[in-house]
Amino acid sequence: MNVNISEVPDPPAEGRLIRGSYCEEPIAGTTLFPHILEKDQTISRRSSDFLRRYFPLTDENNWNDWRWQLSNSFSTLEALSKVMDLTEDEIYAINSLKNCHRLPLRITPYYLSLIHDIDRFNPLRRTMIPTPEEFFSTETECSDPLDETGSSPVTGIVHRYPDRALFTVTQFCSSYCRYCTRSHSVGKLGNLSHSEWNEAINYLREHTEIRDVVISGGDPLTMTDHRLEFILNTLRSIKHIEIIRIGTKVPVVLPMRITPALTSMLKKYHPLFMSIHFTHPDEISVETKRACEMLADAGIPLGSQTVLLKGINDDPETMKRLMQKLLTARVRPYYIYQCDPIPGSSHFRTTIEDGINIIENLRGHTSGYAVPQYVVDAPGGGGKIPVLPDYVVHSGPEKWVFRNYQKKLFEYPNK
């Protein structure tokens, strides 16, 4: 089959920042994300203030155009330093990115509007702004800790589990998370060539055991509707592929990408699922919630994926708030991942006991729907391994003894 991929998008142009005379102070007070969407407003107050202050010649229609967001993303020290006070450490780290093969800097104006005026210890800021710790690697870290390369039969496909395959359709993201598992390839490698696309599709076509394909990257929702539809249509033409999943952070960092045209197109390709990457409850802004609701209204089951990160979301209360807010946005908490040991990740990584403690503080303490699975993606390519608090106190042919979430003991007759 001859696959036409001529519409793979080029990386957007560098950010264009217009500094104007509008100098209204950011919203005062302690609420970082006032979820205000007044009548007839198309963007939240916080985004609106940022837009007027830093893009005074641009209107809300542009702001709400995802292509405008991509082409005005912040990817240089010069652009970023015009809208936020960077620390010396952050400046040093951003400058150092040029000289090493690290994940590039890129933040959408929308996401920057959430973090531009908050202190350097803020959880959201830490996920996007590089720091010097990124350049310290330990012996146990490696660039492809899950050995995806070893499970890749052809470029663009990772085939680890018997009936599922990962299809990395782009290496581009609208914003780059500093702890990205695929930092060895994301933001660096180019798009697949014509022949690589053909090989990937042919692999999926020939492997009739594959019934579930995850489209990921990079972020597939940074592609045009037309391009995405081409991929979905091609996958749907393969009879043995029963379900398609899309992995994305776009509803969180570029929520205006979720348009009526996109959702109308996506719903033609059911059963279609979406895994959305959330990190912190403060990411669930009015814009993100609306994007999730549009996807849910299109009949797409939404699940969350969250990487456990030190000092960002590793306390039970923050994680509980995130999981509960996800449910209000109609997203079912799906996975909490132990942070993978990529180079320069030690400042982000927690112990596994921290992860177990979080589940201990969720299960029984909030709705079951708000309790995701905590998994360790085994280094070396062992796949996702669920890790649970130990609720079994005794097991035997006569009875099992369990402890519940309050640490009270209960027996079950095992016969």
Ligand code: SF4
């Ligand atoms: S959105 Fe996903 S693929 Fe992109 S940088 Fe973040 S973690 Fe990596």
